Amino acid sequence: MSAAPESPAPTSTAIAGFENTFAEALAPLTVAWQGAEVPEPTLLILNDELAESLGLSVAALRSDDGVAILSGAARPADATPVATAYSGHQFGGYAPMLGDGRALLLGELVDTAGRRFDLQLKGSGPTPFSRGGDGFAVIGPMLREYLVSEAMHALDIPTTRSLAVVATGRDVHRDGAEPGAVLARVAASHLRVGTFELAVRHPDLLRPLADYAINRHYPDLAELPESGDRNRYLVFLETVIERQAALVAQWILVGFVHGVMNTDNTTISGETIDYGPCAFIDAYDPDAVFSSIDHGGRYRLGNQPAALKWNLARFAEALLTLISPVPDDGIAAATAALEAFDDHYERHFATGLSAKVGLVGLAIDRSLLDDLLTLMHHHRLDWTGTFRALADELRGDPAPLDDALPREASAPWLARWRTALADRGVDPAQIAAEMDAVNPVYIPRNHRLDDALRAATAGDLVPFHRLLDAVTHPYEPRDEWSDLADPAPESFSAGFRTFCGT
Template sequence: MMRFLNSYARLPESFYQRIDPEPAAAPALIRLNHGLAARLELDLPDSDADLAAVFTGNRLLAGSEPIAQAYAGHQFGQFVAQLGDGRAHLLGEVENAAGERFDIQLKGSGRTKFSRGGDGRAPLGPVIREYVVSEAMHALGVPTTRALAMAATGQPVFREDELPGAVITRAASGFVRVGTFEYFAARRMEPELRLLADHVIERNHPAARDAENPYTALFESVCAAQAELMARWLCLGFVHGVMNTDNTAVSGETIDYGPCAFLDRYDTEAVFSSIDHLGRYAFNRQPTVMAWNLACLGGCLLPLLDPDEARARATGEAVLDRFIPTFTDRYRRELCRKIGLPPDDEGFALARRLLDLMRRSRADFTNAFRALCDAQTAPAPFTALFATSEEIAVWLDDWLTRLTQTGSAEAARAAMRSANPAYIPRNHRIEQAIQAAMAGDFTPTHRLIEVLAHPYEDQPENAEYAAPPRAGERVTQTFCGT
């Protein structure tokens, strides 16, 4: 039996605004994630009409106490003291029989006091993108917010053009961001900062409770979670697009899929966001940007780390100094797993050599690693992806030699197939699904979601979803939708 706990709504009202979602004109359900709904043990109505009312905010579930959360943030390096949920409503926190807790939030559900002149709504396209990519990330094994449902509002939103509106309902272990800590730190609200840290420890980092200094342990835990997340992103070719501190969840989950994208051809400097003119959030800069974001978090936590400012800074810097080495270790392990080798110096060197060959050949990132899984017995599909035929042949010989030295070839193949997906949310496929949905056809959206639910499995009947974009299909820019 579902029950709302609403622990965030029990914090002081400086943390949020109590506000109901704005009614949608003509709600219509697009998709419900039945598997996630079952895990959450939600008491949902049976009819699509009633479900649409719930997932646009027209009808509240029993026990829900909607709020809009306050937070600040560094956006492209510039601090904004007040941001907050300008088009989102946290419905509350639920706990299932297994003791798992999830926050449930509507996004695109209307204005709040944090809207800053915006309409509080979301266009259909970004809602589809977030549903598709967040659920694909979950299937890929990446910590992420989840998509529970999407529903049309039956009313337009206006950006450059008039667009159909929609709402996405998402679930997460928490929606607290680095920017949430910045909100209170900027206002020197130390009691609230401590309450926030205690809340995050309870919800997301419970092991920190028993540490000598729980707040130091919290910072360490957040840094470790983000190091793991960055390694997973880079080894799947994921580009977040807007790694602002207000888009960095302290839970270690991927959050806010705006102008995100996956690499097709391997390009270390790939930028997709239409507003990232200087490449701040390029693919290869993501770990460094995360270190910067974590430095912002560390600065907020200083009053909690030690009453003496000098000692607090020394403590925070010591924690932060371990982030890049921790990321490098996680990245080494993940990258070596993709080529079936132990994460030793030789394996890591081979993996980096392969990445360099991929970069120079502009090889498809996902397909190259997937083809490598079978290259012991069928090398041609792998080597055909490279322009430098002699160099890739030499690399393949070196890899096969090392693979033979380190253990079972069949075990390596199985491990590689669990690390290298055949299917990712390719940008052109998402765009095709969005364009069809704008014309009223959601079949491509549903099919794409279903294919991506099993990314590591061979799906011969869906082989076209593994193909890179043809000429004219390649997506070079993605958009936030705010």
């Protein structure tokens, strides 16, 4: 590995309280590093609520010293920033060394509830893992990740979060010169399937990494024995599989398409990470693809569970020698754990979809749910708006649904649905309220987000803040946000593509 740059970054006490347990426990997976110089750091946005939950001073973060830390130009006095190493499968092809090519782990903070989080900078300059890249990022993609990750948090979907975005005053060259920026990201950790894919090729690292991950994310498992039929490593695998199955079900229930579900973007914690080419669907289409680099649709909306299961198979392969010293026994146990993924996913998805249509507490009628999906797909109904329209239907207002779908097309399914709801014996208005509590009004609509990011890149953050306010209050309809609930025109959606931002 390369050594850190010769000129050390200036230090600051604007942020304090850092620990470095990952770097201390697994030093071979890290390289001490520092961010690039920043010509003119300017704070674009700071997440005050998140800062306070981390025990940080908002005033200090907004100071010149605080902004210097958030930009990577200075380091906290008690921190030892590192770039972390990992490998991974990208679109199915193995890359033996990826690592933090444009990211810097400042260290770990323990929040006011006693939970440990990483604070990482994204776009802070080249590292030994940059593989020829410049290591920088630009304003649009960093603000995209800020807004979408905070929207996902508001939807109660496990996710990394965003603390700040700082403009650097440096032009970064992509298709042309664009203004540079750094995102400060908070995560339960940055441990990935790809971290294990690298460690398994260095056997002395695999067990310490697994034990570190267990102690950090699933400490109850540390009490289990290291060997035997129900050892901690097998249960660890089973637990991660369950977490990830729940996560991908939540993605699909809100119409979220990640776009780059490589193994290095599959976390051990079960959080969503990396919002590069992500998007939300308007019209329901299981084959929806937005990413400009997903040419074969590997990570299309409806294939996300299968893609994730494939990634988890790579995780299982990495753990085989820990699960059992007898290869056939390890393979059999890991295979059984993976085979449970489909049932986990189906349970989470069907339960969630039942809640979205008010069928809580009843036996799941999968045919009723599947027929709704078929109806939505055939008529290209808006995924988010349809569930709110169904709640309006229960309140006696058929107009929103009739505006989207002729009554003769919807009536047969609606009759079956109302019959099923009658079995609950609950007032329809109460069911409608329950539905509204799980069906958002506002998501980061692609056309609205695109407009907001273009304006922000040009220096106008007002549209961005307005959209951010709406998507972080996703269940609260307000007249002043009514336009933000509208799906994109077909003319926009037909040609819309997302990009990784690198």
